[in-house]
Amino acid sequence: MADIRDDFRRFEEMMNRMFEDFWGRPRRQLLPSGERGEMLPAEYRQPFIDIVETDKEVIATAEMPGLEKENIKINLTEDRLEISAETKKEEERKEKGYVYRERRSGSYYRAIALPSPVDPNNAQASYRNGILEIKMPKTEVKEKKEIKVE
Structure with missing residues (x-):
């Protein structure tokens, strides 16, 4: 229920x-x-996500630049995908006559309903060049059957 x-x-x-x-x-x-x-909180950014559904899987692609893959958290159920991440960077340079210090932080969160039931136990995620890709196999792969019109 x-x-x-x-x-x-x-x-x-x-x-x-x-x-x-x-x-x-x-x-x-x-x-x-x-x-x-x-x-x-208002400082959370929602990553842009593309969802593609094929015959056998649902593929989510999210734009999340500036993160380390260790900082990304994915929660997946049969019908819902949640992505969250936090990043904090601090940089300091001391040069002749001045000190340069910069701090940056950011948070991402997005939850979406999936178009078909998926198997969370066999999903795979990869992160390269600021793009997170999650491949989720469908639990019910239905074959298409052509019906002739009489």
Whole structure:
């Protein structure tokens, strides 16, 4: 039995997609969308994600530049994908007459409903050049059958 929170999360994702399509960029989230239902801070960025569905798998590709793969966390269930990451960098250079110090930090979070049920135990993820790719095999691979019209 689906939890009512799952229904609200799907509704939120639909509304967020609608706002993204209308405004051309992600807007503030309307409902709590953290892992445990808490509101996400405004400094969280939502990575752009492409979802491709083939006969045997669902492939998610997310743009997440500037991260180390060790800082990326993926939670996957049969019908939902959650991606989060945090990065913190501190750089300091001392040169003749001055000290250069820079601190950067950033956080990513995105949760999406998947178009088909997947097998979380056999999913694979890779991260190269700022692009995260997650391949998720479908649990039900259905064969297409052509039906003739009479």
